Structure formats: C-alpha cells, structure tokens
Amino acid sequence: MSRKPGGKKNPLLAAERADRNRNIFIQVAVAAVLIALVAAIGIGIAVKKARKDDPGPTPSIAATATPNPSGVVGSITDNGAIRIGKPDAKVTVRVVADLQCPACKAFEAANAQVLADAVNNGTAAVEYNIIAFLDKASTTQYSSRAANASYCVAESDPTKYLAWLSTMFAQQPPEGGTGLPDDKMIQTAKDTGYTDAALAQCVSDRKYNKYxxxxxRDVMESGIQSTPSVFVNGRKIETNQEIFTPGGLAPAIAAAAK
Known part of the structure; x- marks a missing residue:
C-alpha cells in the first residue's frame, strides 16, 4: 500500500481562502442590509401614502327621530356644504366662507337675519361651504379647527346651526392671534342650545379635519379664490351693496323666488 506523502498547508492559500470567505460574508451581509433598508423605505412610503390618501370620516346629518315643527332639515351636499332649509325651498343660497375671514364676518352681520328668515319661512335653503384657507392667520390653525367644529355642530343638530354660526362670526378672533380655543367653541354650542356630549369630543379630536x-382644496380648485363668495340659485352676487349692506341679500332672494 502506498501513501501520498504528507505536506504542510500553504499559509498564503489559506489566507486567500479566508479573505475570500470574509468578503463573501460581508457582501451577503451588506446585501441583506440594503434589502432590509429598501423594504423599510418602501413600507414607510406606503404608510405615508396611505395616511395621505385616507379621507378620514365623512360628516353626515341623520334625519331627526323626533318631530320637527319648523320643517327645517339639514344635509351635507356633494361639495361638502352644510345645507339648512325646508325640502321644498325654491331658492338656494350658497355661501363660501372661512370663520377667520373678517369680510365673512361683515357679510354675516349684514345678512344672517335675512338668511334665517328665508330658511324659516321656506323661501330659501342656505348652503354653507365653511373652508379653511386662513390657517396662516392664526397660531393654532383656527380656520381648520373652526371648520371642523362647524361640521360637528351641524351633524349634532342642523336646526341650531345658523344660530351657532352667527354667534361664532360675532366673536371672531383677530387675525394673527391664537384663535378661539376649542372649549370656547364648545361653550358657544352649549349657549345656542346644544346638549350632545359627543359634540365636545368631535371638536377636540378634530374628527373631520381631513375632510x-x-x-x-376642492373649493379653491373650482375657481373660488376669496371669501365670502355668495351665490343665489347659481348666480354669483357681485356687489358690495348686496353682500355688506344690512339686508342687502334680501332683494336677490326675493327675485329668485318669483
């Protein structure tokens, strides 16, 4: 029987083999880290997109379960306006407003009673598009918080909505400040007859902020670039007399009702 003579290991060859194995291990480890990083980035992007695309809750106004002697009802229109009026009203008044907007406050002071009377006597329904494009005019995003509160209030009881809105405009905070705190908006609701305990949570949670x-965005992209923008049966009201003179909107509503 013969044997191959034993030989010593080549140290250079062993070192090269160790280096090669180490390099392979490093490459595999780096690749694994990169794959995990790419996956994490992808998941992060997907989560952010999902959050961005999430429309959040949509406000709704349910039919009241108790008799409503006034006949005034509420609904949310396709463009997000809060519609208040009797079902057979011949005239629709659409008001695009921001609760931080001083000109909107002036319009409300001039025409709130005209609108309330037209709603109560069945002549007109009013659709309030309360938007939030003046967040920069407060340090607490007051426009957004107030618009959210507007939906909370309307959802709770649309028959008291016009009174709440008018009171909110009357106590409009100055631009550049903190805006009204949430508890003040909630108290205003209580002062105008709201008793629903869930309303306070809706306001403080900013339940409808995404909406x-x-x-x-929809309103601004539709071409409306200022507030208040007022329409009577689709016709835009252009004159300062109609918008800012006390009772100035009444003739336009009367004409549209004929």
Missing part, C-alpha cells in the same frame, strides 16, 4: 382640508 375639511379635502373640501377646502
């Missing part, structure tokens, strides 16, 4: 932002 407010989406409807604000």
């Amino acid at each position: 407010v932002q989406a409807r604000t």
Whole structure:
C-alpha cells in the first residue's frame, strides 16, 4: 500500500481562502442590509401614502327621530356644504366662507337675519361651504379647527346651526392671534342650545379635519379664490351693496323666488 506523502498547508492559500470567505460574508451581509433598508423605505412610503390618501370620516346629518315643527332639515351636499332649509325651498343660497375671514364676518352681520328668515319661512335653503384657507392667520390653525367644529355642530343638530354660526362670526378672533380655543367653541354650542356630549369630543379630536382640508382644496380648485363668495340659485352676487349692506341679500332672494 502506498501513501501520498504528507505536506504542510500553504499559509498564503489559506489566507486567500479566508479573505475570500470574509468578503463573501460581508457582501451577503451588506446585501441583506440594503434589502432590509429598501423594504423599510418602501413600507414607510406606503404608510405615508396611505395616511395621505385616507379621507378620514365623512360628516353626515341623520334625519331627526323626533318631530320637527319648523320643517327645517339639514344635509351635507356633494361639495361638502352644510345645507339648512325646508325640502321644498325654491331658492338656494350658497355661501363660501372661512370663520377667520373678517369680510365673512361683515357679510354675516349684514345678512344672517335675512338668511334665517328665508330658511324659516321656506323661501330659501342656505348652503354653507365653511373652508379653511386662513390657517396662516392664526397660531393654532383656527380656520381648520373652526371648520371642523362647524361640521360637528351641524351633524349634532342642523336646526341650531345658523344660530351657532352667527354667534361664532360675532366673536371672531383677530387675525394673527391664537384663535378661539376649542372649549370656547364648545361653550358657544352649549349657549345656542346644544346638549350632545359627543359634540365636545368631535371638536377636540378634530374628527373631520381631513375632510375639511379635502373640501377646502376642492373649493379653491373650482375657481373660488376669496371669501365670502355668495351665490343665489347659481348666480354669483357681485356687489358690495348686496353682500355688506344690512339686508342687502334680501332683494336677490326675493327675485329668485318669483
């Protein structure tokens, strides 16, 4: 029987083999880290996109279960407006407003009673598009918070909505400040007859904030660039006399009702 003579290991060859194995291990490890990183980035992007695309809750106004002697009802229109009026009203008044807007406050002071009377006597339904494009005019995103509160209030009881809105405009905070705190808006609701305990949570949680932002974008992209923008049966009201003179909108509503 013969044997191959034993030989010593080549140290250079062993070192090269160790280096090669180490390089392969490093490459595999780096590749694994890169794959994990890419996956994490992809998941992060997907999560952010999902959050961005999430429309959030949509406000709704349910039919009241108790008799409503006034006949006034509420609904949310396709463009996000809060519609208040009797079902057979011949005239629709659409008001695009921001609760931080001083000109909107002036319009409301001049025409709130005209609108309330037209709603109560069945002549007109009013559609309020309360948007939030003046967040920069407060340090607490007051426009968005107030618009959210507007939906909370309307959803709770549309028959008291016009009174709440008018009171909110009357106590409009100055631009550049903190805006009204949430508890003040909630108290205003209580002062105008709201008793629903869920309303306070809706306001403080900013339940409809995403909906407010989406409807604000829709309104601005539709070509409306200022507030208040007022329409009577689709016709835009252009004159300062109609918008800012006390009772100035009444003739336009009366003409449209004929």
